[in-house]
Amino acid sequence: xxxxxxxxxxxxxxxxxxxxxxxxxxxxxxxxxxxxxxxxxxxxxxxxxxxxxxxxxxxxxxxxxxxxxxxxxxxxxxxxxxxxxxxxxxxxxxxxxxxxxxxxxxxxxxxxxxxxxxxxxxxxxxxxxxxxxxxxxxxxxxxxxxxxxxxxxxxxxxxxxxxxxxxxxxxxxxxxxxxxxxxxxxxxxxxxxxxxxxxxxxxxxxxxxxxxxxxxxxxxxxxxxxxxxxxxxxxxxxxxxxxxxxxxxxxxxxxxxxxxxxxxxxxxxxxxxxxxxxxxxxxxxxxxxxxxxxxxxxxxxxxxxxxxxxxxxxxxxxxxxxxxxxxxxxxxxxxxxxxxxxxxxxxxxxxxxxxxxxxxxxxxxxxxxxxxxxxxxxxxxxxxxxxxxxxxxxxxxxxxxxxxxxxxxxxxxxxxxxxxxxxxxxxxxxxxxxxxxxxxxxxxxxxxxxxxxxxxx
Amino acid sequence: xxxxxxxxxxxxxxxxxxxxxxxxxxxxxxxxxxxxxxxxxxxxxxxxxxxxxxxxxxxxxxxxxxxxxxxxxxxxxxxxxxxxxxxxxxxxxxxxxxxxxxxxxxxxxxxxxxxxxxxxxxxxxxxxx
Numbered sequence: 001x002x003x004x005x006x007x008x009x010x011x012x013x014x015x016x017x018x019x020x021x022x023x024x025x026x027x028x029x030x031x032x033x034x035x036x037x038x039x040x041x042x043x044x045x046x047x048x049x050x051x052x053x054x055x056x057x058x059x060x061x062x063x064x065x066x067x068x069x070x071x072x073x074x075x076x077x078x079x080x081x082x083x084x085x086x087x088x089x090x091x092x093x094x095x096x097x098x099x100x101x102x103x104x105x106x107x108x109x110x111x112x113x114x115x116x117x118x119x120x121x122x123x124x125x126x127x128x129x130x131x132x133x134x135x136x137x138x139x140x141x142x143x144x145x146x147x148x149x150x151x152x153x154x155x156x157x158x159x160x161x162x163x164x165x166x167x168x169x170x171x172x173x174x175x176x177x178x179x180x181x182x183x184x185x186x187x188x189x190x191x192x193x194x195x196x197x198x199x200x201x202x203x204x205x206x207x208x209x210x211x212x213x214x215x216x217x218x219x220x221x222x223x224x225x226x227x228x229x230x231x232x233x234x235x236x237x238x239x240x241x242x243x244x245x246x247x248x249x250x251x252x253x254x255x256x257x258x259x260x261x262x263x264x265x266x267x268x269x270x271x272x273x274x275x276x277x278x279x280x281x282x283x284x285x286x287x288x289x290x291x292x293x294x295x296x297x298x299x300x301x302x303x304x305x306x307x308x309x310x311x312x313x314x315x316x317x318x319x320x321x322x323x324x325x326x327x328x329x330x331x332x333x334x335x336x337x338x339x340x341x342x343x344x345x346x347x348x349x350x351x352x353x354x355x356x357x358x359x360x361x362x363x364x365x366x367x368x369x370x371x372x373x374x375x376x377x378x379x380x381x382x383x384x385x386x387x388x389x390x391x392x393x394x395x396x397x398x399x400x401x402x403x404x405x406x407x408x409x410x411x412x413x414x415x416x417x418x419x420x421x422x423x424x425x426x427x428x429x430x431x432x433x434x435x436x437x438x439x440x441x442x443x444x445x446x447x448x449x450x451x452x453x454x455x456x457x
Numbered sequence: 458x459x460x461x462x463x464x465x466x467x468x469x470x471x472x473x474x475x476x477x478x479x480x481x482x483x484x485x486x487x488x489x490x491x492x493x494x495x496x497x498x499x500x501x502x503x504x505x506x507x508x509x510x511x512x513x514x515x516x517x518x519x520x521x522x523x524x525x526x527x528x529x530x531x532x533x534x535x536x537x538x539x540x541x542x543x544x545x546x547x548x549x550x551x552x553x554x555x556x557x558x559x560x561x562x563x564x565x566x567x568x569x570x571x572x573x574x575x576x577x578x579x580x581x582x583x584x585x586x
Contacts, residue, residue, distance in 0.1 A: 043476070043538070043539070044538070044539045138476070139476040139477045139478065139532070139537065140477070140532075226471065226549075228469035228470070228471070228484070229469075229574070229577050229581075230585070231578075231583060231584060231585045231586045232577050232578055232581045232582065232583060232584060233584055233585075234582065234584040235584070263581055265580075265581055267469070267484070267577070270482075270484050270523050270525060271469070271471045271482070271484065272471070273482070273523060273525070274471060274480070274481075274482020274484065274520070274525050274527055275471050275473050275480075275482065276473040276474065276475055276480055277480050277482070277527065278475060278478065278480060278529055279516075279518060279529070280518050280520055280527050281518065292520065292523075293518070293519075293520045293521070293522060294522065295522060295523065296522055296523075297523055324539075327540060330540075330542065332542075366535075366542055367542075368542040368543070370544055372544075376544040376545075377544055377545040377549075377550040378550060378553070378554050378557070379507075379510050379543070379545075379554070380507065380508040380509060380510050381506055381507060381508075381510070381554040381557055382554075382557065395544060397542040398542070399540065399542055435539060435540050436539050437536070437537070437539060437540045438476060438537055438539055438540075440476050
């Protein structure tokens, strides 16, 4: 049975794996929401999770799903709020098993859990390559995968709302997916409740849902987190996560739960409208294409902003695929120098490390030196000023194909402690980390078949 | 009378990553500041400002309805967040770096833009500092 709502309230429960739990619980308890979405996946995450699953077939989902669902399911079940999450990661089936155990322990008999899979295209990549399909790298322009093929650890398509909608139609209370796009977590419930499909009359409405989904999908990103006007943002330690109230005409109001910190105003919404966007006229998602230049924003009172007038285009025939492949190791270490002459000491230390790297024949693809507190994040856009610094850090990083080469960074920085200048101090240097490089590419939609199975507690 | 000031005087910014691409939205502090920004900020100037940090092209997309100028910097993050050696792996500070660029702004446009923070504090309250 399809929903009959004239408006639907959807909350965004997390921006990334590692986000705060309390604001999500608060949303369900006090936000009067019909749905809550949880995005836990960044571009790299699936590669990490695939490697975890390769070592232990009973893992590979976002481990946070266990404490999160223990806290979220009781108020969600009580209030009839449905939960949609991509925390299934590289193993949605197993994640569902874990959630079923939790729900059973909590006595939620009859709870239906939809498991959405099909985003993992790694198993059929070889077959497609053998058929002559090419997967050019959208970032570098490199034409095909040949060079990296034997180093691939994950290949996942960003899928759309289709299977989530199917799961909701069959009464799912919780939907656990892998790499569905963050955006689809929010588009799916709207399309389901308003009975929209992918035909022409709904294109602009879906574009509206995509736009609002984009604004709220990083949770605190639109409620005053990371803000230019951070001094006007109250109580960030208890920041409220966003609620989007969708209307059938495509308009939405973005707000947050009462008595929470954070700030929603035209500025914080604009900040997130432009966040991680390529061409704003064509914000391409699996469910459609939104034109952010058509969007109108209007403050509707305290912590309320209306989003309207979005225009769009039909969903694309191709889906984005993110391929992760093993690409060596990064060694990184830092050491701080105190006043007096802190910057001069740091420069001298950099010079010493360069000489040492020459002496021991460091075989690195890339080496980098930064002065922390001086130019580490603004780089070449700032001059290195000759000031009377209290302290300056030297950071050295190198990327190499082997762990041993990358580890030379740690060893050589450690030597600075004893062979550079007076007062040098470092924290605990960490061991080299493996690099997973990403290969963004496209795949025809027809080659990806998202599926869902329903489980019952 | 025009004054040479940093872009920060008339604009906010938020930046982030998509692979090796950095996207940075410039958010004008007033309507007239938006017009000035569209005239003054060019791909060439941004490219020069970043030097070797941005290896690919710079694209600009005006968003007049929300008074933002969107900047896309290609091959700009040292290979992308997972592989780069940069401290700012995801380009979060790149937007702030753009705000250090110098632009020519009419004095009254500048005065009005400078009042924006006061208007924001007046409207939403000041929570810190």
